């Protein structure tokens with residue numbers, strides 16, 4: 029969805045890119061000392077939304093907001109082939125139906141017809157109902173082939189900052205929430221160019237997705253509750269120096285504990301998976317490895333909630349924690 033939004037805005041973006049509103053330093057945490065310490069002005073650029081993008085505190089936090097006038101967003105100045113990209117994000121609280129916060133990588137500005145994209149999309153909800161997170165992968169303009177997965181979160185994403193990360197290598201794409209890997213796409217021969225393989229920039233945007241975001245468009249953005257503010261901090265760009273795999277020396281494969289944590293998180297929290305959507309893909313796409321867990325999903329790809337609860341309870345009794353590594 030983000031690609032469509034951006035293509036509409038392309039002209040606005042080009043104009044807006046000329047003016048960078050920010051110039052304060054984003055200080056890396058000690059453990060991230062290897063990452064380039066760039067000022068917002070050096071590393072990122074505002075895309076749109078004029079005063080709806082603001083730097084706060086000592087300049088480490090970027091707030092982007094949506095009101096009746098406009099959404100807002102920023103992007104990295106550089107484009108990267110492989111690496112580890114993350115941000116700690118706190119989402120707008122209270123009524124936020126129709127609001128979409130996106131944290132993603134794309135090269136749609138360079139490759140109009142053959143673009144690649146890796147998405148985290150956060151979909152707001154009515155008051156008291158939980159946000160959903162969607163991840164998606166497009167490669168070489170494969171926008172007709174959705175690879176969406178949706179998850180509930182095991183915490184309230186409007187209460188605190190949580191880290192959302194994309195680790196992209198030549199062989200795998202992984203999405204993390206805090207320390208927990210939630211999705212891994214392993215490159216397969218048959219995926220071909222649908223596995224993203226051209227440099228991408230990092231983006232963060234907030235916009236009005238009333239037509240689809242919440243219950244298929246049933247609940248819309250209500251500007252009575254505006255501005256909707258999404259807070260970003262600890263923005264990390266760690267490009268992969270050798271372009272092949274180990275970003276910053278990180279292990280190329282998940283440890284068995286990480287893999288177990290990923291499988292637990294998916295079993296408990298995934299609410300939709302394209303690999304299980306038989307209505308849309310009568311034969312699963314080539315990278316899907318569908319096993320016994322398929323019984324937990326309806327032919328629409330939606331999780332069977334009763335199975336999910338049983339599954340969750342079994343793990344809770346066993347003392348598993350989502351973030352355990």
Ligand SMILES: *[C@@H]1O[C@H](CO)[C@@H](O)[C@H](O)[C@H]1NC(C)=O
Nearest residue numbers: 151153157158160241242243
């Ligand atoms: C909103 O809450 C309802 C009810 O809990 C849930 O079914 C839905 O998936 C939530 N999220 C969105 C984005 O609609």
Ligand SMILES: *[C@@H]1O[C@H](CO)[C@@H](O)[C@H](O)[C@H]1NC(C)=O
Nearest residue numbers: 109198199225270271272273
């Ligand atoms: C990915 O790895 C393959 C095999 O190791 C190699 O042939 C190819 O050039 C690599 N591609 C990139 C973009 O690094």
